[in-house]
Every structure is written in C-alpha cells, then in structure tokens.
Amino acid sequence: MARLLSSILRNNSLRCICRVPRRPLPRQCRPILQLEHARSIETTFRTTSDEDNRKLGSSSITKTLNFLDEKEEYTIEDPFEMFERSCMVLRDQPPKMTEFPMGQDVVLYGYIGKRKDLGSALSFCDFQDKDSKADFQIVSQWEDPDSRQYYAHKSLKAIPSYSPVMLMGTVQESQKKSTDPLVEAKGLEKVDIRIKYIRCLNTFPKDVVVSKDTVWPAKARHMQLRFDPFLRDRLIFRAWIKRQLIRILAARKFLEIETPVLFKSTPEGAREFLVPTRKKGYAYALPQSPQQYKQTLMAGGILKYYQFAKCFRDEDHRADRQPEFTQLDLEMGFVTGREVMNLVTVLVTSLFVQLHQSWRIVEINGVRHPVRIAPEDHASERKRAKRWVKPLTDPGELINRFPRPQPITILKYADAMKRYGSDKPDLRIDFPWATWIYRMGQRGKGLPSQFTRMISRLPDPVVEAFRFRLDAPHNPDVSRQFIKNFMDSLPNSTLNIGPENTPGVFVYDSAKPLNGLSALGFDGVELLDSMQEKWPKCIDGDILIFHARKDAPLHGGWTEIGKIRTALYWTAVNEGLIPKNNNFHVLWVHGFPLFSPTGDDPGQGGKAGICSTHHPFTAPLNDQDFKNLKTEPLHVKADHYDLVINGVEIGGGSRRIHIAEVQEYVLRDILKMTDEGISQFSHLLDALRAGCPPHAGFAFGFDRLISVLLDVPSVRDVIAFPKTNKGEDLLVGSPAKVTPEQMKTYHIFGEADKIPEDEIEA
Ligand code: ASP
Numbered sequence: 001m002a003r004l005l006s007s008i009l010r011n012n013s014l015r016c017i018c019r020v021p022r023r024p025l026p027r028q029c030r031p032i033l034q035l036e037h038a039r040s041i042e043t044t045f046r047t048t049s050d051e052d053n054r055k056l057g058s059s060s061i062t063k064t065l066n067f068l069d070e071k072e073e074y075t076i077e078d079p080f081e082m083f084e085r086s087c088m089v090l091r092d093q094p095p096k097m098t099e100f101p102m103g104q105d106v107v108l109y110g111y112i113g114k115r116k117d118l119g120s121a122l123s124f125c126d127f128q129d130k131d132s133k134a135d136f137q138i139v140s141q142w143e144d145p146d147s148r149q150y151y152a153h154k155s156l157k158a159i160p161s162y163s164p165v166m167l168m169g170t171v172q173e174s175q176k177k178s179t180d181p182l183v184e185a186k187g188l189e190k191v192d193i194r195i196k197y198i199r200c201l202n203t204f205p206k207d208v209v210v211s212k213d214t215v216w217p218a219k220a221r222h223m224q225l226r227f228d229p230f231l232r233d234r235l236i237f238r239a240w241i242k243r244q245l246i247r248i249l250a251a252r253k254f255l256e257i258e259t260p261v262l263f264k265s266t267p268e269g270a271r272e273f274l275v276p277t278r279k280k281g282y283a284y285a286l287p288q289s290p291q292q293y294k295q296t297l298m299a300g301g302i303l304k305y306y307q308f309a310k311c312f313r314d315e316d317h318r319a320d321r322q323p324e325f326t327q328l329d330l331e332m333g334f335v336t337g338r339e340v341m342n343l344v345t346v347l348v349t350s351l352f353v354q355l356h357q358s359w360r361i362v363e364i365n366g367v368r369h370p371v372r373i374a375p376e377d378h379a380s381e382r383k384r385a386k387r388w389v390k391p392l393t394d395p396g397e398l399i400n401r402f403p404r405p406q407p408i409t410i411l412k413y414a415d416a417m418k419r420y421g422s423d424k425p426d427l428r429i430d431f432p433w434a435t436w437i438y439r440m441g442q443r444g445k446g447l448p449s450q451f452t453r454m455i456s457r458l459p460d461p462v463v464e465a466f467r468f469r470l471d472a473p474h475n476p477d478v479s480r481q482f483i484k485n486f487m488d489s490l491p492n493s494t495l496n497i498g499p500e501n502t503p504g505v506f507v508y509d510s511a512k513p514l515n516g517l518s519a520l521g522f523d524g525v526e527l528l529d530s531m532q533e534k535w536p537k538c539i540d541g542d543i544l545i546f547h548a549r550k551d552a553p554l555h556g557g558w559t560e561i562g563k564i565r566t567a568l569y570w571t572a573v574n575e576g577l578i579p580k581n582n583n584f585h586v587l588w589v590h591g592f593p594l595f596s597p598t599g600d601d602p603g604q605g606g607k608a609g610i611c612s613t614h615h616p617f618t619a620p621l622n623d624q625d626f627k628n629l630k631t632e633p634l635h636v637k638a639d640h641y642d643l644v645i646n647g648v649e650i651g652g653g654s655r656r657i658h659i660a661e662v663q664e665y666v667l668r669d670i671l672k673m674t675d676e677g678i679s680q681f682s683h684l685l686d687a688l689r690a691g692c693p694p695h696a697g698f699a700f701g702f703d704r705l706i707s708v709l710l711d712v713p714s715v716r717d718v719i720a721f722p723k724t725n726k727g728e729d730l731l732v733g734s735p736a737k738v739t740p741e742q743m744k745t746y747h748i749f750g751e752a753d754k755i756p757e758d759e760i761e762a
Contacts, residue, residue, distance in 0.1 A: 086201040089166045100134055100191045104171045108193065109201075112138065114161045114210075123156060127167070127193065135188040137176040138167065140195050148196045155198045162204035169195035182229055185362040185371050218730040221721060230369060234718050237359075237370050238706045242308065244354050245328055248347055254304045254330065259293035261286060261310060266680045267604045267673070268292070269615050271314040273323070276746035286312035286324075289699060291615060292684050294331040295656060298695040299687035303333030308702065316600070320714050322703065323727045328651075331697030337619075337639040337655035340696045341588060344643060344651070345408055348586060355402040355709070361582075362400065368582065368711055370402060405584035405645075412591045413637075417554040421464075421562015423592070426647025427585035429569045433578050435467045435535055437561055440527060440546065447546075448521040455504040456548035464561050465546045467535060468568055470577045474541035476509040476516070478577070483507065483543050486571055495563045503564055504546035508538040517544070543568075553634065555596045555613075566647070582711065587644045594620055594629075594638035595670070606671035608633070614640045616667060617684070618654035629670055643700070648708045653698030660688040 094107045113126030121143070127136040142150040152169075159165060174190040208223075216223040224231060246256070265272055265285035275284040287293075289311045297305045309329045315321055332340055359370045409427065416425050419436040440447055440463045447463055455463070470479055483505055490497060497503075509516035515538070517525050528535070528544075538544070545568070547561035572578040595610040603611025610633055612618060620626045621637040628636050639655040657663045664685060667673045678685075703715040716722035723729050738748065 082200065082202065085199065089199055089201065096131060096133075098133065100171045100189065102171055102173060105168065106171060106193060107166070107168050108136070109164070109166050110136075111162055111164050112156070112159060112198075115156065117157070121153070123153065125156065125161075132186075132188070134191040135176065135179060135183045137174065137190070137192045138169070138195050138198075139172065139175070139192050149194075152195045152198050155200075156195065159198065159200040160204045160206050162210060164201040164204075166199045166201060167193065167195050168197040169193040180229075181364045182233075182362075182369070185364065185369075218724065221731040225720065230367070231717070233369065233371075234706070234710055234712070235720055236372075237710065238718055240358075240372075241351065241706060241709070242702070244351055245347060248350050249306050249330070252304070252343070254306045255302060257297060257302065257305050257307055259287070259290040259307065259309065263287040263293075264680075266292065267602065267616075267677050269601065269603060269612060271602055273312050273314050276748050278745055278747075280747045288313050289327060290329050291617065292681070294329060294697060295617065295684060295692070295695065296687045298331060298333045298656075298658075299690055299692035301333075303693070303695075304330075305332075306330040309699075320716075321725075322715060322719065322723055324723070325715070326702040328700040328702050328705075329697070330699070331695060333693045333695045335694070335696050337590075337641060337653070337696045340653055340655075340698050341590075341641050344653075344698050344700075345588075348405075348643070349408070352402075352404050352584070356404045357401075359402040360400045361402060370710065373401075403583050405586045408586045408588065410588040410590065413589055413593070414554065414591065416589050417559060417562070421559040421565055422647070423557045423589055424642065424644040424647055424649045425562075425587065425589075426566065426569075427587060428581040428583065428646060429566060433469055433572070434565055434569055437464050437466045437559075437565065438531060438534055439463070440465050447524045447527065451504065451519055451521070451524065451546075452548065454519075455502055455546060457500045458548060458550055460551060461501070461548035462551045463546055463548045464559075465544060466561070466565055467538060468543040468545060468565070468572075469539075470541060470543075470572055471579060474539055476507050476511070476541050479507045479541040479543050482572065482575070482577060486568060493567065495560075495567055497560050497563070501548045501560060503561075506544040506546075508540060508542040508544065510540055553593075555593060555634075556599075584709075585646055588641055589644055590639075590641040591621060591637045592640045592642070593634065594618060594625070594636040594640070595633050597634070604667070604671050604673055605677055606667075606673040608670065608672040610634060610671065612671070614638060614652060614654050616671060617656045617663065619657045629666070633670055639696070641698075643698075645705075645708050648704055649701070650705050650708060651698055651700035653696065655694070655696040658688055658692050658694045660685045660692075663688055 090109070093109070097104075097106060100106065108127070108129050110127055110129040113128065115123050115125040117123045121141060123138075123140045125138040125140065127138045129136055138156065140149070140153045140156045142153045144150060170193070172192050172194045174192040176190045176192060179190070210227060214223075214227065216227065218224075225235075250256075262275060262284040263286065265274065265283070268288055268291065270288040272285040272288060275286060277283060287309075290307060290309045294305055294307075307329050309327050310324055311327050312324050313321075314323060330340075330343075332343070358373050360373055361368050362371050363369070406427070411419075411425070413423055416423055418439075419425070420429070421437050452461065452463060470482065487503070487505060490503075504519075506517050506519070512518075514520075514522075514525055517528070520528070528538075545561070545564060547564060549559055549561070569578065573580050592613050594613060596613045598609055598611045601611070604616050619639045620629060621639045625636045625638075640652065641654065642652040643650045657666060663681075664678065667678045667681065703719055706718040707713075707715045710718060712718060721729060721731060728734065738746075742748070
C-alpha cells in the first residue's frame with residue numbers, strides 16, 4: 001500500500017494518457033484529469049461504430065489518438081503505475097471491428113509477438129488480437145523524430161515480446177509473408193497495422209525463452225495454454241460442444257439442476273474422496289456421480305433433468321483417468337431405458353450434424369485439428385441448419401468437413417464380447433483388416449490336441465481365432481516380421497495376457513506346405529476351410545491368431561483375444577501397415593450382466609462375492625432376469641446400456657429400480673450388504689418409497705467425448721487444468737501436505753485424539 005501511494009505521489013499517473021508535462025502533478029489534479037480522460041474516450045467511442053468510422057473517415061479514433069498521444073520515450077514503468085494505467089486504457093473500449101479496410105484507424109488489444117528490426121526506423125512485429133479477428137502484423141516506421149510514429153516505435157522497442165498491449169494505428173496493405181499453418185487454415189485475413197501508439201499492459205518476463213520447440217512443464221500450464229494454439233482451440237471446441245448439447249436439451253424442455261458437491265459416503269461402487277470437517281468424526285464425501293440426487297429429483301417430480309457435473313473417483317491411477325472429471329448427466333421420469341437410449345441417440349446424431357456443418361478438419365504436421373467454418377453466430381448457425389435440409393450442391397464444400405458417423409449399431413454385451421472380445425468394440429477394426437473372433441469347433445474340437453496343449457494350460461478350454469490382414473502388397477515376409485515384433489513385445493506390454501494361454505500364430509503362405517499352417521494338421525486346416533462362410537479365403541500374408549480361454553460366462557470389459565486383436569490393429573496402423581480410419585463408429589452396447597464377481601474395486605461391500613456391474617440402482621432387464629435374481633445372480637442381465645464411439649466408452653446409463661422394497665431386496669438379499677451399508681442409502685430408499693415414478697438415465701463422460709471427437713491420445717489434452725496420472729495438479733501443487741494446524745482443526749490422522757476435548761471446536 002505504502003508503495004502504491006508513494007508511486008502515485010511520485011509519478012504523474014496520467015502522463016501517458018494526456019499530453020501533460022512530465023512533472024509530478026499535485027495529487028488533487030488526478031481525479032479531474034481522470035474524469036476528463038474518461039469523458040473524452042467515452043464520447044469518442046460511443047459515437048464510433050464500424051459504420052461511423054467508415055463514414056467519418058477515421059476522425060473519431062484520431063481524436064482519441066490526439067488525446068492519448070504521448071510524445072516521450074516509453075520506458076518500462078513502475079508496476080503499480082502500469083496497473084493503474086492498464087485499467088484506464090481498458091475502461092472504455094471502442095466497438096469491436098470485424099472488417100479492416102485500408103486506411104481505417106483501429107484500436108486493438110492483444111499480445112505482441114517477436115519483433116524484427118529492419119534498421120533503426122522500421123520494425124515488424126506479429127500481433128495476436130484478443131478476438132483473433134485477423135492475422136495481424138504491426139508495422140512500426142517513423143520519418144520525423146517528433147512524430148507520434150517515432151514515439152510509438154520507441155515504445156514498441158521497449159516492450160518485451162509476448163507482452164499484452166493496447167495499440168492504435170492505421171490499416172495498411174499487408175506485407176506479411178510467413179504465416180502459421182494453423183492461422184492459414186483458419187483463413188484469417190492478413191492485416192498490417194501501422195502503429196501510432198502502443199501501451200504495455202503488463203510485461204512478459206525477458207528471461208523466458210519462447211520458441212516453437214519450447215516444451216512447457218506441467219507446472220507452467222498457463223504457458224502451455226498461452227503458447228499452444230492447438231490446446232486453446234481444443235478448449236474452444238469443448239465449450240462449443242457443451243453449448244450445442246445444452247441447446248438440444250433445453251429445446252426438449254430438460255431442466256438444468258445443480259446438485260451438491262459436498263455429499264456423503266455411500267457404497268455406490270467406486271472409491272470416494274472424503275472431505276473432513278471441523279466436527280469431530282464427521283466427513284463429507286465428494287460424489288462419484290450425481291446419481292442419488294438425480295433419482296431424488298425424479299421422486300420430487302422433476303422429470304427431465306440434466307447437468308454438467310463434476311464427479312470424483314479415487315480410482316487406481318490407470319492410464320487416462322482423472323480423479324475428477326465432468327459428466328453430462330441426465331435423467332427422465334416415466335420412461336424406459338429404450339427412451340433414454342433414443343434421446344441420447346438424437347443428442348449424438350444432432351451433435352454430429354452440427355459438427356459437420358460448423359467444423360472442418362485440417363491436417364497440420366500429421367495432426368488432425370478442427371477449424372470452425374463460420375464465425376460463431378447463432379442466427380447464422382440456425383440459417384445454415386435450415387440450409388442443411390437441402391443437399392449441398394457444391395461437392396467442394398463437403399471436403400474435409402467434420403466426418404459424420406456411420407449408422408449407429410446396437411449390440412448385446414454377449415455378442416460384443418464374443419465377436420470383438422470387448423464390451424466397447426472399435427468398429428473400425430473390421431473387414432478387410434480383421435475378421436470377427438470365431439470359436440473354433442466345439443471346445444477346440446477339430447484342432448489337434450497337441451496344438452491346443454501348446455497354446456493353453458487349461459484342461460478343456462474354448463479356442464477362438466481371428467484372421468488379420470495388413471495392407472497390400474500382402475507379403476508373407478512382411479507379415480512374419482510384423483507379427484514377430486508384436487509377439488516379442490507382448491510380455492512387456494500393458495495387455496496383461498495371463499500365463500495360462502499363449503497366442504498361436506500363423507502366417508498364410510502359399511509357398512509353404514499346408515500354406516504355412518502345418519502345425520494345425522490336416523483336421524485343423526479342414527476346420528478352417530469349413531469356416532469359409534464366416535471367414536473368406538485366406539490370401540498370402542494373412543495372419544491367423546488362435547487363443548484359448550476358460551469355458552465360463554464372460555464378465556468384465558475384455559477377453560484376452562480381444563485385447564490382442566485391438567493391439568494388433570493399432571500396432572499395424574502406427575507402423576503404417578494399415579491406413580488410419582478417421583471415421584466415427586457409434587455403437588450401443590446393452591444387456592450387460594447385472595452383477596460381476598467382486599474384483600479390485602470396493603463394489604458395495606456386500607458378502608455375496610458379487611457387485612453391481614453398473615451401480616446398485618440398475619434394474620434387471622426383464623421379468624425372467626428379475627426372477628433369476630436369487631438363484632443365478634451372475635446370469636441376470638441388466639437394463640444397462642453404454643454408448644461407445646471408436647472403442648471408447650463415452651457414457652452409460654440404466655433403468656433404475658424405482659420401488660423401494662425391490663431396491664432394498666437387491667441390497668440386502670442379493671448383494672448381502674449389512675444393515676449399516678443399506679442405511680447409507682436410506683435417503684434414496686425414502687425418496688423411492690414416496691411414490692417415485694419409473695425412471696431411467698444416462699451420463700456422458702464429457703472429457704472422453706471431447707477427446708474422442710478430437711482424436712487426441714488423452715483426456716488431459718482437452719482439460720484446461722488436468723491432473724497427472726498420479727492424481728496431482730502440478731500447477732498448483734495439489735494434493736498439498738496437511739499442516740499440523742489443519743490436522744488439529746479437522747481431526748485427521750488421529751492427531752485429534754491427542755487434543756484435549758475442551759480445545760476442540762464442535
Ligand atoms: N451415474 C452413472 C455413472 O456415473 C450414470 C447413470 O447411470 O446415469 O456412470
């Protein structure tokens with residue numbers, strides 16, 4: 001404060017704004033000058049529109065310039081002074097300009113780039129306008145040493161590169177040569193501004209080296225955001241998608257409702273984060289999803305709900321998971337699961353239509369990146385949407401548009417697992433590259449037992465196989481080398497192939513005895529031939545993969561052969577042996593098992609050895625499933641559906657158990673939860689008991705949706721402030737160590753036990 005006051009007293013804080021002598025002004029003059037300055041800018045800008053500017057020539061902005069002109073050399077000033085002046089300069093901004101005709105006077109705010117000096121009287125400098133309206137270049141040139149241009153030039157040279165500035169100048173013919181490929185792709189008009197005035201609003205540190213190759217550490221996320229235009233664009237894209245989804249839901253009369261973030265611990269399925277309180281022995285828990293609140297909304301008669309919700313799960317730090325993530329969560333009353341699936345299908349389809357109309361994809365240095373087709377303007381968007389009804393006549397217009405998905409497929413969980421070995425199959429992994437996975441004969445019969453024993457230690461396994469093909473020229477040697485490298489890398493891969501089974505691998509080669517399949521024997525080869533209907537004739541270079549598994553009902557997300565099939569495809573794509581398919585394949589998977597054997601996750605903590613596959617509020621699929629609950633829980637199917645795009649689970653939902661007695665029966669008699677566990681859901685049971693209607697819902701993993709649409713490798717690429725795979729935010733340094741005071745205040749780590757009762761605040 002003292003520093004601020006002394007700076008104010010020391011300096012004439014308006015000397016850059018008004019043409020006043022560089023002499024300390026009496027303090028009492030400041031308000032008068034400020035007022036005058038504000039009024040002047042106000043009259044100038046209020047009467048200045050683009051249209052006015054054109055009509056009036058540039059006289060109004062020139063008037064401002066006259067007023068703001070400072071014919072003295074700029075030096076980096078006291079930060080307190082810069083702070084004060086920045087506020088003044090920003091207070092009355094002129095109307096935004098969308099066009100930049102030659103000779104036009106402009107006032108712009110943004111960042112200067114690296115300056116190039118061509119002698120002492122001419123400099124060029126990139127300029128990034130805050131609204132990204134054009135590809136600007138500052139031209140600073142002076143002839144008369146007592147001109148505005150002279151002082152502007154001096155100022156420009158004193159301002160460190162990358163600093164935020166306000167500038168005034170005149171549009172002149174652009175001489176800009178080099179352009180960023182991204183800027184080029186955006187088709188921004190090149191505009192040169194001959195500056196007459198420039199004011200630094202804050203200084204960028206001179207010792208920070210900025211170059212195209214600078215890799216900013218996670219701690220400097222602000223630098224990543226500032227200097228990675230691709231990252232910034234992805235955030236813009238994310239916000240655009242969010243707006244579209246809100247628009248579609250609002251048009252269908254969905255109500256946006258926020259639910260609490262400070263919730264309580266319940267055994268819904270995932271491990272939670274606790275938030276200790278000052279009340280000894282009490283803690284909140286952060287919600288793993290707004291599931292229980294949204295069901296309560298249904299009981300409360302709010303029958304069409306949605307929300308972009310933060311969810312928190314203390315999961316193991318597996319790749320590409322965030323302990324906090326965003327869902328687009330929704331729920332509907334008086335509906336079946338099918339109706340929710342239909343609504344989500346409409347949402348996704350409309351979203352892709354909007355994407356196709358509004359974005360195109362450009363490829364820069366091998367990276368596919370979305371670029372907006374037209375300026376964000378809701379009215380014109382609607383007009384374009386109408387236009388879309390008629391087919392576009394110009395085929396050129398469709399080139400590089402954001403791809404529209406293939407027709408949406410619906411697949412049962414059991415079929416997905418059998419055909420693709422995954423509950424989230426990537427349908428791009430298909431003909432001609434990979435066949436479905438087929439069961440070979442009955443329990444491997446037809447295959448020589450010697451071969452089955454070679455690939456499995458299991459007594460009576462199921463043997464499955466698929467055929468894999470690389471792109472032309474279909475050379476067995478290329479395939480052999482490819483598959484050898486793949487198999488060699490398997491033990492160190494993250495695929496987690498168990499020790500009981502090893503893949504049996506063949507390369508089809510017509511130059512070899514039995515086409516290279518002799519280890520299968522005549523019977524095996526005959527068996528393969530008998531599968532011709534499903535499995536078109538092999539050609540040279542085809543790779544056949546056999547893999548065994550236990551003959552038991554399928555649970556979980558993958559079979560081992562499914563993992564191999566997927567990994568094989570991506571290895572081939574990454575090695576350029578199969579072309580990358582950039583289309584979108586959207587798919588519903590439904591009819592999941594209601595329960596799964598208890599694994600690593602805590603589940604509901606029941607004693608039955610099973611836990612809910614989705615969550616414990618999910619309804620059985622049909623009457624028969626309901627009847628089988630008690631006798632064959634692991635065979636019961638759920639009215640649970642997942643949306644999958646290109647092999648990534650984008651979201652999931654279910655029809656809920658809406659009758660309290662049934663819900664309690666599942667918790668108590670099927671999952672075998674304790675009374676204490678069940679009582680943690682008492683609020684939900686009470687809500688269901690109060691005449692809650694049938695209801696169903698869904699939640700999109702919003703981060704994943706965006707990362708899949710943008711085809712980026714990680715959700716971190718589409719989150720402004722992501723956490724590492726250890727759950728840390730390196731920018732702010734969270735989680736942070738708890739101080740002894742906090743331990744005391746929040747009664748954590750048992751420290752509180754040592755504190756005398758009377759010292760503890762209730
Ligand atoms: N709450 C569920 C989840 O987070 C989604 C749902 O069932 O609506 O996956």
